[in-house]
Each structure stands twice: as structure tokens, then as C-alpha cells.
Amino acid sequence: MSRFQLLPVEAPDEVDLELAEMGAPLHATQRERIDAAPEADELRASFAEARRDFDRLRRPLPHQPANDVRPWRWVAAAAALAAAIGLVVLARGPDDDGVRAMGGLPVDLAVRHVDGTTGTPEHLAAGDELFVKLVAPADGVVEVVTVQDDGAVSILDPGHDVRARERFVLDGAARLDDHHGREWLVVTWVDRGRDAVSIEADARSLLPDPAAHAGPRRSVTEITRGR
Amino acid sequence: MARNAIADLYERAGHLVHRRCVRMLRDPEEAADVTHWVFVRAIEIGFEHRSDGESLSWLYATATRRCLHLLRDGGNRTRLRAMHGERLHPSAPPDAEDELGSRQELQRMLSLVDERTAEIALATYVMGLSNDRAAEMFQVSVRTVGRARQTFEAVVRQSRAEEVS
Known part of the structure; x- marks a missing residue:
């Protein structure tokens, strides 16, 4: 239920x-959209009524739970940790670069065209805005860049820490310029954050065909205008 | 998660969990008991708060399971019978509302399906969550939620047909 940051669609x-x-943290633009929702006033009134009802009926939380299972949790955690270490030792080969096994990096893209309509990024033009969202496959860092066929790289997000299953939404939107060549949006999920130089070098290394490098930790979408 | 963090969550989200539980149980006091139970459970298991979204998801999933347990509990059947005629929450899809009709009927239908299907039915038809939200809450695919709803609706239709015949 982490989707409180919304795509335009x-x-x-x-x-x-x-x-x-x-009181969950929200981008300012997301809060505006939520505030403007047609049912917002009705629901806020419902929340206020719910708070009044609950304040009347609520019971205080105990300072110490009667059935504290935490000691057992530590035993279970220690056993799980030992098992995990064993699995990692077995699974890691000499050439392991830290890539985690995943079925694919599911990135959602939405576009707000210059005329205000929204859609998917099949047909793009200069001035269109791209919105990016994904559900993190595991704890890690999400990087978002665009790379042009001439080697120019724009870093849209140099690294956003995400938790497993957390929904990441690129803050704001990527507005497309009037570049006439080919261009790709690359979303990369990595274990640990990298500096800007490394991110740019990695993005350039994908050329001339970034789409060939798409995989479980990388999503590549061509955003060439006027295709 | 430290008790203080749970207490903070109780302050910020307790009324929201209670509100959802009232939808399922139609009894504010019992819903308050369930809400309290859920937060005590969070302390007991050392629930780790990662984000508000994930915490709310866990709270709703745990509350749904607790409410389902109460609804399926034979000791509540008398109380549920007294609710005969009460309508489902307005946000339930029209078909489900028409088919199920009452909370007593809902309780009976929930007893005809497996626990996972019953949880999903409760979350979607009674709590009013979308398939997407229910999938996130129970950490299953949206397709699984869709199949569970189809199963549940088929059971409802079959039960209705048997009653008519």
C-alpha cells in the first residue's frame, strides 16, 4: 500500500x-492531487468521525505485551541467518557481481503529452513529460537516467534508497527536449548507491543498443521522439 | 519495531484500522478490540516499521485475518443471525452486494471457501479495497486476487441456485 505517489493516469x-x-510523506504535487480528489472531503469527514469513535472506545497499549515472543524471535532469526549465510556461500560463484535473481525489473511509465492527454510512451514528442514508477524487487537503490545516441547522459535520479516491495516513483517528471537522435530511459536497480561518474559511465557503456542490456536489474525504454 | 513506534502508529492509524474493522464486523466495540489486538500483536512479534504504506498494509492484512477468524467463529453465529438483513458496505460491487445481501449470508459464504479466498473476499467486497490493493496487502499477484474473487462469486451463485431449487 505504498502507492501514495501517483502517476498522472x-x-x-x-x-x-x-x-x-x-501523515505519510508525500510529494507536494501528489498531495495536491489527493486533496483535489472528488471524494476527499467526504472521506476526511469519515476519518474525523472514525477518530471520534475510536477515541471513545480505544484501549491503551500495554507497556509490555503479556505474551512476549521476542526471545523466540531471536532464536528463529539466528537460525534463519545461519541458513541464509549457508545459502549465500553455496550460491555465490567466483564471478558473482552481486546481481540478484529476479524475474525482471517491472517499471511502469506514463506520459503526459504537451496537449495534456496521458498515455504510454509509444509516441513521444518534445515537451512530453515522462513519469516513472516501479516496485522494488528487494532492498537496494534505484537510479534513473536517460542516454542519447551521441553519448549524452542525463541523471534524473542518482540513487533512491528503496525497501523490498516498496513502490518508487520518480519525483516530478522528465520533460523531453528536442533531441533529434535516438534516446533511451534507463532505470537501474543496484545493491548499493554509486557516484555520478560511475552512473554515467555505466549508461554510456550500454550504447549503441541499450535495449540489449535490459534484464532483471535494468529496464530500458526507447524514448526517441517522433518514432 | 520499538513499542514507542507502535504507539505512534496506533495514534496515527488506529482510527483507520478501527474504521475498516467496523465495516467487517459491524460492531464498533468489537472492532476496537480487534484494533487493539492487532497493535498488541505488532509489539509481540516486533513488527518492523519500514514505511507508512507497508505498515498500513500489514495492519489491514492482520486485522482482516482477525475479523475473518471472528466471523467464522461459531460462537458469533448467534450475533450474526441477529444481523440478518443488514447490507454490505456500500463500496462493495453491486453484484456481490446483491448476491450476498446480508452479513449473515456473508458469514455463511465465507465458510464455504478456503481461508485465502475468504480473506480476499472480505478485503475486496467488504473493506472495499481494489484488486491491486488487496494483492499488495496479502502479497499475492493481482491475478490471484482476481481468481479468488471469481471463485468466491461462483460459490455465491451456486449457493443461491441451490437455495432457489
């Missing part, structure tokens, strides 16, 4: 409003 739902009610 998504409408805020009740859970988005609940997360806002909780």
Missing part, C-alpha cells in the same frame, strides 16, 4: 487518502 483511492490522513 492513476486516480487517488481511499487508501491514498488514508495514508495522507496518517
Whole structure:
């Protein structure tokens, strides 16, 4: 339920409003959209009523749970850790570069065209805005760049820490310039953050065909205008 | 997760969990008991708070399972019978609402399917969550949620047909 940061094609739902009610951190633009949702006033009134009801009925939390299972949790955690270490030792080969086994990096892209309509990135033009979202496959860092056929790299997000299953949304949008050659949007998920020089060098190394390098830790989408 | 962090979550989200539980149980006091139970459970297992979204997902999933347990508990059947005629939450899809009709009927239908299907039915038809949200909550695919709903709807239709015949 981490989707409180919305793509332009998504409408805020009740859970988005609940997360806002909780005080979850929101981008300013996302908060504006949630505030403008048609049912926002009605739901806020419902939340206020729920708080009044709950304040009347709620019971205090105990200072110490009666059935504290934490000692057993440590035993289980130690056993799990030992098993995990064993698996890692068995699984890591000499050439292991840290890539985790995943079925693919599922990145959602949405476009807001210059005329205000929204859609998918099949047909793009200068001035269009790209919105990027993905669900992190595991704890790590998400990098978002664009790379042009002339080797120019733009870093849109140099590294955003994400937790497993957390939804990452690129803050703001990537506005397309009037570059006439080919260009690709590359979203890379890595174990640890890298500096800008490494990110740019990595992006350039994908040329001349970045799409050939798409895989479980990298999504590549061609964003060439006027295709 | 430290108790203080759970207490903070209780302050910020307790009323939201309670509100969802009221939808499922139609009893504010029992819903408050479930809400309290969920947060105590979070302390007991040392629930780790990562983000508000993930915490809310865990709280709702745990609350749904607890409510399902209560709904399926034979000791509540008398109380549920007294609710006969009560409608489902307005956010439930029209077909499900028409088919299920009452909480007593819902309780009976929930007893006809496996636990996972029952959880998903409760989350989507009664709590009013979308398939996408339910999938995230129970950490299954959206397709699994869709199949569970189809299964549940088929059970409802079959049960209705048997009643008519």
C-alpha cells in the first residue's frame, strides 16, 4: 500500500487518502492531487468521525505485551541467518557481481503529452513529460537516467534508497527536449548507491543498443521522439 | 519495531484500522478490540516499521485475518443471525452486494471457501479495497486476487441456485 505517489493516469483511492490522513510523506504535487480528489472531503469527514469513535472506545497499549515472543524471535532469526549465510556461500560463484535473481525489473511509465492527454510512451514528442514508477524487487537503490545516441547522459535520479516491495516513483517528471537522435530511459536497480561518474559511465557503456542490456536489474525504454 | 513506534502508529492509524474493522464486523466495540489486538500483536512479534504504506498494509492484512477468524467463529453465529438483513458496505460491487445481501449470508459464504479466498473476499467486497490493493496487502499477484474473487462469486451463485431449487 505504498502507492501514495501517483502517476498522472492513476486516480487517488481511499487508501491514498488514508495514508495522507496518517501523515505519510508525500510529494507536494501528489498531495495536491489527493486533496483535489472528488471524494476527499467526504472521506476526511469519515476519518474525523472514525477518530471520534475510536477515541471513545480505544484501549491503551500495554507497556509490555503479556505474551512476549521476542526471545523466540531471536532464536528463529539466528537460525534463519545461519541458513541464509549457508545459502549465500553455496550460491555465490567466483564471478558473482552481486546481481540478484529476479524475474525482471517491472517499471511502469506514463506520459503526459504537451496537449495534456496521458498515455504510454509509444509516441513521444518534445515537451512530453515522462513519469516513472516501479516496485522494488528487494532492498537496494534505484537510479534513473536517460542516454542519447551521441553519448549524452542525463541523471534524473542518482540513487533512491528503496525497501523490498516498496513502490518508487520518480519525483516530478522528465520533460523531453528536442533531441533529434535516438534516446533511451534507463532505470537501474543496484545493491548499493554509486557516484555520478560511475552512473554515467555505466549508461554510456550500454550504447549503441541499450535495449540489449535490459534484464532483471535494468529496464530500458526507447524514448526517441517522433518514432 | 520499538513499542514507542507502535504507539505512534496506533495514534496515527488506529482510527483507520478501527474504521475498516467496523465495516467487517459491524460492531464498533468489537472492532476496537480487534484494533487493539492487532497493535498488541505488532509489539509481540516486533513488527518492523519500514514505511507508512507497508505498515498500513500489514495492519489491514492482520486485522482482516482477525475479523475473518471472528466471523467464522461459531460462537458469533448467534450475533450474526441477529444481523440478518443488514447490507454490505456500500463500496462493495453491486453484484456481490446483491448476491450476498446480508452479513449473515456473508458469514455463511465465507465458510464455504478456503481461508485465502475468504480473506480476499472480505478485503475486496467488504473493506472495499481494489484488486491491486488487496494483492499488495496479502502479497499475492493481482491475478490471484482476481481468481479468488471469481471463485468466491461462483460459490455465491451456486449457493443461491441451490437455495432457489
